Amino acid sequence: MAGGDDAIEIIDNSFNDLIIAEAPLEVLYDQCLWAEGPVWFGDTNVLVWSDIPNNRMLQYVPDLGVTPFRTPSNFVNGNTRDLQGRLISCSHGGRAVLRTEWDGTITTLVDRFQGKRLNSPNDVVVKSDGTIWFTDPPYGILSDYEGYKSDQEQDGCYVYRFDPADGSLVVLADDFAKPNGLAFSPDESVLYVSDTGQSHDPDWPAQIRKFGVSGSKLTNPSVFADIDCGLSDGFRLDTDGNIWTSAGLGVNVYNPDGALLGRIKTGAKTSNVVFGGPKRNRLFITCSEYLMSIDVNATGLQRP
Ligand code: MG
Secondary structure: OOOEOOOOOOOOOOHHHEEEEOEEEEEOOOOEEEEEEEEEOOOOOEEEEEEEEOEEEEEEEEEOOEEEEEEEOEEEEEEEEEEOOEEEEEEEOOOOEEEOOOOEEEEEEEEOOOOEEEOOOOOEOOOOOEEEEOOOOOOOOOOOOOOOOOOOOOEEEEEEEEEEEOOOOEEEEEEOOEEEEEEEEEOOOEEEEEOOOOHHOOOOOOOOEEEEEEEEEEEEEEEEEEOOOOOOEEEEEEEEEEEEOOOOOEEEEEEOOOOOOEEEHHHHHHHEEEOOOOOOOEEEEOOEEEEEEEEEOEEEOOOO
16 A cells, blocks of 8 residues: 555654644655655745656656656755755765756765765755765665665765865764764754664664764764664654654654654655645655655754
Protein backbone atom coordinates (compact mmCIF):
# COMPACT_ATOMS: atom_id res chain seq x y z
CA MET A 1 0.00 0.00 0.00
CA ALA A 2 1.26 3.42 -0.86
CA GLY A 3 -0.70 6.43 0.26
CA GLY A 4 -4.30 6.26 1.45
CA ASP A 5 -6.38 7.48 4.36
CA ASP A 6 -5.29 5.03 7.07
CA ALA A 7 -1.70 6.15 7.18
CA ILE A 8 -1.60 7.61 10.69
CA GLU A 9 -0.43 5.62 13.69
CA ILE A 10 -0.82 7.31 17.08
CA ILE A 11 1.81 6.25 19.62
CA ASP A 12 1.48 9.11 22.09
CA ASN A 13 -1.82 10.97 22.48
CA SER A 14 -0.09 14.28 21.83
CA PHE A 15 0.33 13.20 18.20
CA ASN A 16 -3.40 13.82 17.74
CA ASP A 17 -2.63 17.53 18.06
CA LEU A 18 -0.08 17.39 15.23
CA ILE A 19 -2.09 15.62 12.57
CA ILE A 20 -5.38 16.06 10.73
CA ALA A 21 -7.24 12.80 11.27
CA GLU A 22 -9.22 12.98 8.03
CA ALA A 23 -6.38 14.24 5.80
CA PRO A 24 -5.38 11.61 3.24
CA LEU A 25 -1.85 10.70 2.32
CA GLU A 26 -1.78 11.56 -1.38
CA VAL A 27 0.50 10.10 -4.02
CA LEU A 28 1.55 13.00 -6.24
CA TYR A 29 4.01 11.12 -8.44
CA ASP A 30 5.12 7.50 -8.78
CA GLN A 31 7.69 7.40 -11.56
CA CYS A 32 10.99 7.91 -9.73
CA LEU A 33 13.61 5.27 -9.10
CA TRP A 34 14.65 6.81 -5.77
CA ALA A 35 13.14 10.10 -4.70
CA GLU A 36 15.09 12.32 -2.28
CA GLY A 37 15.95 15.87 -1.33
CA PRO A 38 12.61 17.74 -1.36
CA VAL A 39 12.79 21.54 -1.05
CA TRP A 40 9.91 24.01 -1.05
CA PHE A 41 9.88 27.29 -2.99
CA GLY A 42 7.05 29.25 -1.38
CA ASP A 43 7.70 32.25 -3.62
CA THR A 44 6.80 30.27 -6.73
CA ASN A 45 4.62 27.58 -5.09
CA VAL A 46 6.88 24.79 -6.34
CA LEU A 47 8.23 21.65 -4.73
CA VAL A 48 11.55 20.55 -6.22
CA TRP A 49 13.08 17.16 -5.53
CA SER A 50 15.71 14.71 -6.75
CA ASP A 51 15.32 11.37 -8.53
CA ILE A 52 18.90 10.31 -8.02
CA PRO A 53 19.29 7.11 -10.11
CA ASN A 54 17.49 8.76 -13.03
CA ASN A 55 20.00 11.62 -12.77
CA ARG A 56 17.28 14.25 -12.77
CA MET A 57 15.39 16.70 -10.63
CA LEU A 58 11.64 17.18 -10.84
CA GLN A 59 9.19 19.88 -9.80
CA TYR A 60 5.63 19.61 -8.56
CA VAL A 61 3.31 22.57 -8.91
CA PRO A 62 -0.02 22.19 -7.07
CA ASP A 63 -2.94 21.89 -9.53
CA LEU A 64 -0.51 21.63 -12.48
CA GLY A 65 1.46 18.49 -11.76
CA VAL A 66 5.00 17.30 -12.28
CA THR A 67 7.48 18.46 -14.89
CA PRO A 68 11.25 18.16 -15.27
CA PHE A 69 13.33 20.66 -13.32
CA ARG A 70 16.88 19.68 -14.32
CA THR A 71 18.13 16.86 -16.53
CA PRO A 72 20.81 15.70 -16.10
CA SER A 73 21.22 16.78 -12.50
CA ASN A 74 24.68 15.28 -11.97
CA PHE A 75 23.03 13.01 -9.41
CA VAL A 76 21.86 15.73 -7.00
CA ASN A 77 20.61 14.36 -3.68
CA GLY A 78 19.75 16.78 -0.84
CA ASN A 79 18.53 20.32 -1.42
CA THR A 80 17.86 23.46 0.57
CA ARG A 81 17.92 27.24 0.04
CA ASP A 82 20.34 29.86 1.25
CA LEU A 83 19.58 33.21 2.88
CA GLN A 84 18.99 34.77 -0.56
CA GLY A 85 16.65 31.92 -1.54
CA ARG A 86 19.09 30.34 -3.97
CA LEU A 87 18.98 26.58 -4.39
CA ILE A 88 21.80 24.77 -2.58
CA SER A 89 22.27 21.14 -3.67
CA CYS A 90 24.42 18.15 -2.82
CA SER A 91 25.75 16.54 -5.99
CA HIS A 92 26.85 12.91 -5.88
CA GLY A 93 28.21 13.16 -9.43
CA GLY A 94 30.20 16.30 -8.76
CA ARG A 95 31.11 15.19 -5.24
CA ALA A 96 30.27 18.76 -4.41
CA VAL A 97 27.89 21.26 -2.86
CA LEU A 98 26.37 23.41 -5.59
CA ARG A 99 24.55 26.74 -5.70
CA THR A 100 22.14 27.62 -8.47
CA GLU A 101 22.43 31.34 -9.24
CA TRP A 102 19.55 33.63 -10.21
CA ASP A 103 20.46 33.31 -13.90
CA GLY A 104 20.49 29.52 -13.74
CA THR A 105 24.24 29.03 -13.81
CA ILE A 106 25.55 26.51 -11.32
CA THR A 107 28.42 27.36 -8.99
CA THR A 108 30.49 24.65 -7.30
CA LEU A 109 30.85 25.93 -3.75
CA VAL A 110 33.06 23.18 -2.37
CA ASP A 111 34.26 19.81 -3.64
CA ARG A 112 37.48 19.16 -1.72
CA PHE A 113 38.75 18.96 1.81
CA GLN A 114 42.51 19.27 2.38
CA GLY A 115 43.10 18.77 -1.33
CA LYS A 116 41.18 15.51 -1.62
CA ARG A 117 37.77 15.07 -3.20
CA LEU A 118 34.75 14.84 -0.96
CA ASN A 119 32.92 11.48 -0.87
CA SER A 120 29.45 12.45 -2.09
CA PRO A 121 27.66 15.21 -0.17
CA ASN A 122 24.23 13.96 0.82
CA ASP A 123 22.17 16.47 2.77
CA VAL A 124 22.56 20.14 3.56
CA VAL A 125 21.18 22.89 5.75
CA VAL A 126 21.92 26.63 5.89
CA LYS A 127 22.32 28.43 9.20
CA SER A 128 21.03 31.95 9.75
CA ASP A 129 24.60 33.28 9.48
CA GLY A 130 24.79 31.97 5.90
CA THR A 131 27.11 29.05 6.61
CA ILE A 132 26.35 25.76 4.91
CA TRP A 133 26.41 22.56 6.99
CA PHE A 134 26.41 19.22 5.17
CA THR A 135 27.06 15.49 5.49
CA ASP A 136 29.42 13.46 3.31
CA PRO A 137 28.73 9.71 3.28
CA PRO A 138 29.94 7.64 0.28
CA TYR A 139 26.60 6.54 -1.23
CA GLY A 140 27.28 8.36 -4.49
CA ILE A 141 30.62 6.65 -5.14
CA LEU A 142 29.80 3.09 -4.05
CA SER A 143 28.15 2.24 -7.37
CA ASP A 144 27.18 3.78 -10.68
CA TYR A 145 23.50 3.73 -9.66
CA GLU A 146 23.49 6.96 -7.65
CA GLY A 147 26.58 8.61 -9.12
CA TYR A 148 29.93 7.46 -10.43
CA LYS A 149 31.66 4.50 -8.82
CA SER A 150 34.94 5.87 -7.53
CA ASP A 151 37.53 5.47 -4.82
CA GLN A 152 36.99 7.28 -1.55
CA GLU A 153 39.71 9.86 -0.97
CA GLN A 154 38.74 11.10 2.50
CA ASP A 155 39.73 9.04 5.52
CA GLY A 156 36.19 9.10 6.87
CA CYS A 157 32.65 10.35 6.42
CA TYR A 158 32.40 13.73 8.07
CA VAL A 159 29.92 16.42 8.93
CA TYR A 160 31.20 19.73 7.54
CA ARG A 161 30.59 23.44 7.88
CA PHE A 162 31.34 25.53 4.80
CA ASP A 163 31.49 29.32 4.96
CA PRO A 164 30.80 30.84 1.53
CA ALA A 165 32.06 34.21 2.82
CA ASP A 166 35.67 33.05 3.13
CA GLY A 167 35.66 29.59 1.52
CA SER A 168 36.66 27.82 4.73
CA LEU A 169 35.65 24.21 5.30
CA VAL A 170 35.90 22.62 8.74
CA VAL A 171 35.07 19.15 10.05
CA LEU A 172 32.39 19.29 12.75
CA ALA A 173 32.16 15.55 13.51
CA ASP A 174 34.32 12.64 12.40
CA ASP A 175 32.86 9.68 14.29
CA PHE A 176 29.83 8.86 12.15
CA ALA A 177 29.79 5.77 9.94
CA LYS A 178 27.54 7.42 7.35
CA PRO A 179 26.20 10.81 8.44
CA ASN A 180 23.07 11.65 6.49
CA GLY A 181 20.18 13.96 7.42
CA LEU A 182 20.74 17.08 9.48
CA ALA A 183 18.73 20.01 10.82
CA PHE A 184 18.87 22.75 13.43
CA SER A 185 16.49 23.29 16.32
CA PRO A 186 14.31 26.42 16.04
CA ASP A 187 16.81 28.59 17.94
CA GLU A 188 19.83 26.90 16.28
CA SER A 189 21.24 25.91 19.67
CA VAL A 190 20.99 22.24 18.70
CA LEU A 191 22.06 20.36 15.57
CA TYR A 192 20.54 16.96 14.84
CA VAL A 193 22.42 14.54 12.57
CA SER A 194 21.36 11.03 11.59
CA ASP A 195 23.64 8.08 10.91
CA THR A 196 22.64 5.51 8.28
CA GLY A 197 25.76 3.38 8.72
CA GLN A 198 23.50 0.39 9.34
CA SER A 199 22.95 0.28 5.56
CA HIS A 200 26.32 -1.46 5.27
CA ASP A 201 26.95 -2.65 8.85
CA PRO A 202 24.02 -4.39 10.58
CA ASP A 203 25.61 -3.80 13.97
CA TRP A 204 25.84 -0.03 13.56
CA PRO A 205 23.12 1.78 15.52
CA ALA A 206 20.41 3.55 13.53
CA GLN A 207 20.24 6.86 15.34
CA ILE A 208 19.71 10.54 15.29
CA ARG A 209 22.39 12.24 17.33
CA LYS A 210 22.09 15.63 18.98
CA PHE A 211 24.78 18.28 19.52
CA GLY A 212 24.98 21.66 21.12
CA VAL A 213 26.05 24.38 18.68
CA SER A 214 28.69 26.80 19.87
CA GLY A 215 29.83 29.04 17.05
CA SER A 216 31.41 26.71 14.52
CA LYS A 217 31.82 23.86 17.00
CA LEU A 218 29.58 21.00 18.13
CA THR A 219 29.41 20.26 21.85
CA ASN A 220 27.78 17.73 24.20
CA PRO A 221 27.09 14.87 21.77
CA SER A 222 24.26 12.56 22.78
CA VAL A 223 21.85 10.09 21.23
CA PHE A 224 18.57 11.84 20.48
CA ALA A 225 16.63 8.83 19.21
CA ASP A 226 17.23 5.20 18.31
CA ILE A 227 15.24 4.44 15.20
CA ASP A 228 13.34 1.20 15.79
CA CYS A 229 12.04 0.56 12.28
CA GLY A 230 14.67 1.35 9.66
CA LEU A 231 16.93 4.31 9.05
CA SER A 232 16.57 8.05 9.45
CA ASP A 233 17.72 9.35 6.08
CA GLY A 234 16.44 12.92 6.35
CA PHE A 235 14.22 15.11 8.48
CA ARG A 236 12.79 18.55 9.12
CA LEU A 237 11.51 20.29 12.24
CA ASP A 238 8.28 22.12 12.93
CA THR A 239 8.07 25.42 14.77
CA ASP A 240 7.61 23.61 18.10
CA GLY A 241 10.85 21.69 17.61
CA ASN A 242 9.30 18.32 16.82
CA ILE A 243 11.37 16.20 14.42
CA TRP A 244 9.66 14.67 11.39
CA THR A 245 12.03 12.04 10.05
CA SER A 246 12.04 9.26 7.55
CA ALA A 247 12.19 5.88 9.30
CA GLY A 248 11.86 2.73 7.26
CA LEU A 249 8.44 2.56 5.59
CA GLY A 250 7.23 5.91 6.84
CA VAL A 251 7.80 9.08 8.82
CA ASN A 252 8.42 9.03 12.57
CA VAL A 253 7.65 12.12 14.63
CA TYR A 254 9.61 12.79 17.83
CA ASN A 255 9.12 15.59 20.33
CA PRO A 256 12.18 17.64 21.38
CA ASP A 257 12.73 15.24 24.31
CA GLY A 258 13.18 12.35 21.88
CA ALA A 259 9.84 10.65 22.59
CA LEU A 260 8.25 8.94 19.60
CA LEU A 261 4.77 10.43 19.16
CA GLY A 262 3.54 8.66 16.07
CA ARG A 263 4.11 7.59 12.50
CA ILE A 264 2.87 8.35 9.02
CA LYS A 265 2.96 5.04 7.18
CA THR A 266 3.84 5.49 3.53
CA GLY A 267 4.22 1.79 2.79
CA ALA A 268 7.40 2.58 0.87
CA LYS A 269 11.00 3.02 1.94
CA THR A 270 11.05 6.66 2.95
CA SER A 271 13.95 9.04 2.42
CA ASN A 272 13.09 12.61 3.33
CA VAL A 273 10.44 15.21 4.05
CA VAL A 274 9.87 18.94 3.75
CA PHE A 275 7.07 21.24 4.85
CA GLY A 276 5.46 23.31 2.13
CA GLY A 277 2.30 24.99 0.96
CA PRO A 278 1.24 28.58 1.69
CA LYS A 279 0.94 27.84 5.42
CA ARG A 280 3.94 25.43 5.57
CA ASN A 281 1.55 22.83 7.00
CA ARG A 282 1.69 20.36 4.12
CA LEU A 283 4.27 17.64 4.59
CA PHE A 284 5.86 16.46 1.34
CA ILE A 285 7.44 13.03 1.59
CA THR A 286 9.89 11.39 -0.79
CA CYS A 287 9.81 7.60 -0.56
CA SER A 288 11.18 5.09 -3.06
CA GLU A 289 9.53 5.90 -6.42
CA TYR A 290 6.97 8.27 -4.87
CA LEU A 291 6.37 11.87 -3.99
CA MET A 292 3.54 12.01 -1.45
CA SER A 293 1.96 14.73 0.66
CA ILE A 294 -0.30 14.99 3.67
CA ASP A 295 -1.76 18.01 5.44
CA VAL A 296 -0.75 18.16 9.09
CA ASN A 297 -1.53 20.37 12.08
CA ALA A 298 2.05 21.58 12.44
CA THR A 299 3.94 24.42 10.83
CA GLY A 300 7.28 23.77 9.24
CA LEU A 301 10.22 25.69 10.59
CA GLN A 302 11.29 28.28 8.04
CA ARG A 303 14.80 27.31 6.97
CA PRO A 304 16.66 29.59 6.78
MG1 MG B 1 20.01 11.53 2.66
